[in-house]
Amino acid sequence: MKKTVLFKNIRMILTLSGVRKKGGRHVTEEDLGIIQNAALVAEDGIISWIGPRKSLPKTYLKIKKIIDLKKQTLLPGFVECHTHTVFSGSRAEEFELRNQGVSYQEIAARGGGILSTMKNTRESSARELQNLSQARVNRFLRQGVTTLEMKTGYALDFEHELKCLKVMKTLGPIRIVPTYLGAHALPPEFKSTQGYLDFILKKVLPEIKKKKLAKRVDIFIEKSFFDATLAKKYLSTVKDLGFDIVIHADQLSLSGGADVATELQALSADHLIQIQDSEIKKLAKSKTTCVLLPAADLYMDCAYPPARKLLEAGARVALATDFNPGSSPTQDLNLVGLLARIKMKMTLPEVIAAYTFNAACALGLENEIGSLEVGKSADFMGIKGNWQELFYSIGVSQASSVYFSGQQISE
Ligand SMILES: [Zn+2]
Secondary structure, eight states, X not given: OOOEEEEEEEEEEEOOHHHHHTTTOSOOGGGGOEEEEEEEEEETTEEEEEEEGGGOXXXXXXXXXEEEEEEEEEEEOEEEOOOOOXXXXXXXXHXXXXXXXXXXXXXXXXXXXXXXXXXXXXXXXXXXXXXXXXXXXXXXXXXXXXXXXXXXXXXXXXXXXXXXXXXXXXXXXXXXXXXXXXXXXXXXTOSOHHXXXXXXXXXXXXXXHHTTOOSXXXXXXXXXXXXXXXXXXXXXXXXXXXXXXXXXXXXXXXXXXXXXXXHTTOSEEEEOOSOOHHHHHHHHHSSOEEEEOHHHHHHTTOOOOOHHHHHHHTOOEEEOOOOBTTTBOXXXXXXXXXXXXXXXXXXXXXXXXXXXXXXXXHTTOTTTXXXXXXXXXXXXXXXXXXXXXXXXXXXXXXXXXEEETTEEXXX
C-alpha cells in the first residue's frame, strides 16, 4: 500500500512551475508560481497533488497522516550543484600566507595548494573521510539543501579516488550526486597530462562504470592544468563511455572551456569569469547550464562572472558554493546568493531559480527535482518569514524545516 501524507496549513508555496516551463531562462517573479493557502499531498515521497487548500479533492480528506506546517512558506529544497565536499586537511595557513602577499607558486613550493589536500586525503581512512564529509553534509542540509553534488579530485590516483567515491555512497540522508574529477590537477606520479588522461580512460573510468560509483565526469580546463584541445578529446571519449560531462571553465583565463562545453553539450560549464560576448552567445543558445560560483571569486579576490549578460542573452544560470578547502572554504548558501545579488546584480527570483530548478538542470535532474509539481520528489523546505528575506542575511539560515522525499530531516 502507498504511504500517503497530507501537508496542510501552508501559508504559500513557491512551486517554481513557471521557471520550469521557461527552462530556467528569462526568470521573473511571476515564474515563481506562488500558490497562497496551499496544501500538498505526497505518495511514497512523490508529489501527487499540490494546489490551494480549498481545491483539495475530497478523496484526500481521508488521509490519516497529516502534517501541520504551521503557516510556513514552502519552496523546493535547494540543489547545491558544485562542491568538493570529500577532502581531508585544512588550508587555513595557506589562506593567511596568500593574504600576506605570498604567491601561489611559492605556497606550492612550500608544499601547499592542491597537493597538500591530496596528501591528506590519500592518508585518511575511508572512515575518517566519511565522518568529516557527513558533518559537512549536515551543515548543507540544515540550510535546506536536499540534493548535493560532490566531486572527487583530491586523491588523483586509482585507489583513493575510488575510496572517495565509495565514501560518497555512504552519505545522506539527502540525494548525493557524485562526480569524478580525476582531471583536477596532474598528480606527482605522472609526467604528462596526456599520460594521466590515458590512465584515467583505460584504468579508472571502466572501474567507476562497472561499480556504478559515478555518472558524471568533470575536468579543470585552465592554463598549466588541462588545455582545451586535450580536454575535448578526453571528454569525447568519456561521453562515448556513457558518462555525462561537466567542465570547470574559464575561471582564471579564457582557456576555451566554455567552447568545449557547448560543442560537446556538457550539462554545465562552471565559473565562466573570463568569457566574452561570443562565448556568452553560444552558452545562451546551448543546453549547457552556466554554474556561477561567486564565493570562490570573493576568496580569490578576483572579478565576478558576467551574470547579467548571460541572463539577458537567455542563458540558464545556476549558483553554487564551490565548497573546497582552497579557493572557497565556505558552505554558506546565503553568502553565495548575497554576492549574486550585490556583485552580479541578479534579482532575487533569479537567485531562487538558480538554487533550485536551474541547479537541477545542471545535474540533469530537472524531471525529478527543482520545482514542486505533481510527479516530482517531495523535497522542500519551510521558512517562517517572507520569501523576500531569502538570500538577505548571511550567517543564519532561513530554513525552519527541511523535508526530503516527504520525510522531515531537519527542523
Ligand atoms: Zn570547483
